[in-house]
Amino acid sequence: MLEIKNLHVKLEEEDKQILKGVDLEVPAGKVHAIMGPNGSGKSTLSYVLSGRDGYEVTEGSASLEGQDLLDLDPEERAAAGLFLAFQYPVEIPGVGNMTFLRTAVNAQRKARGEDEMSATDFLKMVREKAKDLKIDAEMLKRPVNVGFSGGEKKRNEILQMAVLAPKMCILDETDSGLDVDAMKLVSDGVNALRDAGRGFLVITHYQRLLDHIKPDVVHIMADGRIIKSGGPELALEVEKNGYADILSEVA
Amino acid sequence: MALPQTKHDTTEARLATLSLPESGWSAPARRAALARVREMGLPAARDEYWKFTRPDTLTRPDVIEAAVFDSGEPPFFNEIDTLKVVFVDGVFDADASDDLSLEGVSIERLADVAGTDIHWAKDLYGTLETNGQDPVARPLAALNTAFATDGLLIHVTGKPSKPIQLTYSHADTRSDAILHHVVKVEAGAEVTILENGPAAARFNKCTEIDIADGAALHHVRAQGRDHERRAATHMFTRLGEKSTYKSFTLTVNGVMTRNEQVLELTGDEAIAHVAGACVGDGDFHHDDTVFITHDAVDCESRQVFKKVLKNGATGVFQGKILVKPGAQKTDGYQISQSLLLDGDSQFLAKPELEIYADDVACSHGSTSGAIDEEGLFYLRSRGVPERDATNLLTLAFLAEAVDEIEDQALADEIVSRLEGWLTRHG
Ligand SMILES: Nc1ncnc2c1ncn2[C@@H]1O[C@H](COP(=O)(O)OP(=O)(O)OP(=O)(O)O)[C@@H](O)[C@H]1O
Ligand SMILES: [Mg+2]
Numbered sequence: 032m033l034e035i036k037n038l039h040v041k042l043e044e045e046d047k048q049i050l051k052g053v054d055l056e057v058p059a060g061k062v063h064a065i066m067g068p069n070g071s072g073k074s075t076l077s078y079v080l081s082g083r084d085g086y087e088v089t090e091g092s093a094s095l096e097g098q099d100l101l102d103l104d105p106e107e108r109a110a111a112g113l114f115l116a117f118q119y120p121v122e123i124p125g126v127g128n129m130t131f132l133r134t135a136v137n138a139q140r141k142a143r144g145e146d147e148m149s150a151t152d153f154l155k156m157v158r159e160k161a162k163d164l165k166i167d168a169e170m171l172k173r174p175v176n177v178g179f180s181g182g183e184k185k186r187n188e189i190l191q192m193a194v195l196a197p198k199m200c201i202l203d204e205t206d207s208g209l210d211v212d213a214m215k216l217v218s219d220g221v222n223a224l225r226d227a228g229r230g231f232l233v234i235t236h237y238q239r240l241l242d243h244i245k246p247d248v249v250h251i252m253a254d255g256r257i258i259k260s261g262g263p264e265l266a267l268e269v270e271k272n273g274y275a276d277i278l279s280e281v282a
Numbered sequence: 283m284a285l286p287q288t289k290h291d292t293t294e295a296r297l298a299t300l301s302l303p304e305s306g307w308s309a310p311a312r313r314a315a316l317a318r319v320r321e322m323g324l325p326a327a328r329d330e331y332w333k334f335t336r337p338d339t340l341t342r343p344d345v346i347e348a349a350v351f352d353s354g355e356p357p358f359f360n361e362i363d364t365l366k367v368v369f370v371d372g373v374f375d376a377d378a379s380d381d382l383s384l385e386g387v388s389i390e391r392l393a394d395v396a397g398t399d400i401h402w403a404k405d406l407y408g409t410l411e412t413n414g415q416d417p418v419a420r421p422l423a424a425l426n427t428a429f430a431t432d433g434l435l436i437h438v439t440g441k442p443s444k445p446i447q448l449t450y451s452h453a454d455t456r457s458d459a460i461l462h463h464v465v466k467v468e469a470g471a472e473v474t475i476l477e478n479g480p481a482a483a484r485f486n487k488c489t490e491i492d493i494a495d496g497a498a499l500h501h502v503r504a505q506g507r508d509h510e511r512r513a514a515t516h517m518f519t520r521l522g523e524k525s526t527y528k529s530f531t532l533t534v535n536g537v538m539t540r541n542e543q544v545l546e547l548t549g550d551e552a553i554a555h556v557a558g559a560c561v562g563d564g565d566f567h568h569d570d571t572v573f574i575t576h577d578a579v580d581c582e583s584r585q586v587f588k589k590v591l592k593n594g595a596t597g598v599f600q601g602k603i604l605v606k607p608g609a610q611k612t613d614g615y616q617i618s619q620s621l622l623l624d625g626d627s628q629f630l631a632k633p634e635l636e637i638y639a640d641d642v643a644c645s646h647g648s649t650s651g652a653i654d655e656e657g658l659f660y661l662r663s664r665g666v667p668e669r670d671a672t673n674l675l676t677l678a679f680l681a682e683a684v685d686e687i688e689d690q691a692l693a694d695e696i697v698s699r700l701e702g703w704l705t706r707h708g
Contacts, residue, residue, distance in 0.1 A: 084659070
């Protein structure tokens with residue numbers, strides 16, 4: 032599904048290398064987790080994959096189902112099936128959440144040559160999914176993320192993911208800022224989307240999320256590289272001992 | 283005090299092209315207005331009040347041609363049932379206009395009744411304009427009072443069942459129109475007045491509005507899509523106790539627009555909202571100049587002006603709230619913002635507060651900025667193409683101004699026109 036090869040990325044504005052050769056493959060139907068110290072480049076990887084400005088790929092490649100991602104505009108990547116749940120969801124004053132969702136869904140359908148969804152079908156679909164995430168009608172009417180609490184913003188990201196039904200979901204610290212109940216809601220939302228045709232890349236600092244969303248593979252990222260990969264037990268090791276052992280082991 | 287020579291010369295050159303109607307009830311007001319023009323002189327580039335907007339094309343004796351623009355679109359407010367009054371290049375078009383009778387209101391043409399000696403409008407014609415000359419001179423309004431060739435005298439005594447729509451068509455590339463309207467809304471009455479169209483190559487329009495106690499006037503205006511037209515408009519509004527005035531203006535295109543709103547809240551608990559959205563691409567200069575005087579207790583005023591500018595377009599906002607001694611519990615809000623879609627455009631703003639009462643809440647803010655890159659990426663990452671995302675954010679920026687329109691059908695029409703413009707200018 033998602034294939035990243037020897038990806039090198041520097042900042043466009045300054046001479047700072049952030050990703051220094053990332054190799055990663057997430058097959059369809061699998062959940063991969065990435066853990067790693069602050070500043071190791073996890074968010075950068077997710078931004079580069081989704082096409083944010085400000086980064087320059089100096090080497091390597093990234094593709095989704097064989098399609099080169101790096102040449103595409105962000106909206107084309109989304110239409111191709113990539114989704115990023117942001118570490119810091121953006122507030123958009125003046126644009127209602129519902130309008131935002133409908134615009135996004137219809138834009139993606141149009142890009143894929145599909146018909147727009149009827150307003151009633153759309154409303155029904157969103158209401159159902161929102162209910163599962165305990166997002167009420169009031170929140171759907173409000174401007175996107177404006178005045179939402181940290182946890183509400185994260186749930187709103189998962190709602191967007193559920194509505195857009197992407198093929199490849201990247202979740203950047205979706206667990207941060209969530210209370211215990213919300214963590215459960217969000218995990219249930221993610222698990223409901225797990226499917227043989229869909230891949231997940233879950234970035235997190237905590238084992239707790241991985242109790243709910245069971246990963247197939249755990250990767251450790253440090254200083255712009257994946258330095259170690261393993262099964263779910265790797266996350267437990269990090270939880271217990273931190274990164275020191277793994278870092279020294281690789282050095 | 284004698285005028286500076288160049289100002290005197292410019293003023294006299296303009297006056298020489300116009301002729302003063304000598305008879306009828308409006309004659310004394312017109313003569314007085316002419317005297318005011320001679321005393322003030324027409325605006326000049328060095329006048330403080332014209333610091334951001336060059337007045338020369340609005341004051342020169344000859345008109346600069348303006349191409350007639352055919353948008354191919356249905357006319358504004360087409361879907362809404364209105365009483366329609368059409369002026370083409372400032373000349374009344376009887377064939378295109380509806381019959382002027384409507385329950386709850388009397389509508390007459392200034393040109394029709396000018397010859398009579400007695401008329402209800404006599405007390406107002408030029409009166410509110412004169413009041414509005416202090417503390418800041420507005421010579422183009424006085425010029426209008428003196429020389430207006432036509433206009434409507436609207437006397438609202440009830441609640442007419444539909445809006446009165448003034449359509450200003452532009453057909454002659456060299457037209458120079460001067461229209462003057464007087465609107466009197468009696469106590470408890472309520473009316474909606476719509477205006478639309480570019481009107482002429484050069485348009486000078488003045489409206490004097492007197493809103494009595496408990497009365498309400500809603501005003502929505504769209505100034506057409508002609509690129510080369512020029513306009514100077516004034517609205518002088520006096521508000522009585524518990525009265526309401528809500529005015530919204532949409533301006534798309536136009537090389538030169540100066541819209542002045544001069545409001546006087548004279549009765550307690552009056553509410554006045556003036557708002558505007560303008561979008562300009564390239565050779566576009568738009569100036570909103572607002573002066574609101576609070577002279578009563580417990581009144582509310584709101585100014586919401588939003589400007590979207592690109593390719594060297596210029597937006598100007600001069601807005602003042604004056605709270606007179608004793609005007610306690612005044613609630614005054616003013617916001618003027620521009621969205622600059624590129625680095626070539628500019629926004630010049632002069633917000634002012636002058637307060638002589640102690641128990642008031644007044645706030646003002648003025649900002650100028652580019653499209654929010656974070657928001658843009660967020661939308662694009664959800665699959666919304668860049669242009670659509672930019673337009674969505676632009677409409678969101680304008681929303682606070684458009685939201686000032688109470689009637690949903692009118693607001694929807696304004697939004698759809700804005701969408702059209704954004705699509706064409708993306
Ligand atoms: N636009 C930028 N300008 C300057 N430095 C940047 C920029 N983007 C990323 N960096 C730097 O790149 C490094 C990697 O940042 P990134 O946000 O990818 O880390 P992370 O692994 O997601 O960290 P965290 O766990 O704290 O979220 C950091 O040192 C960060 O400061
Ligand atoms: Mg991060």
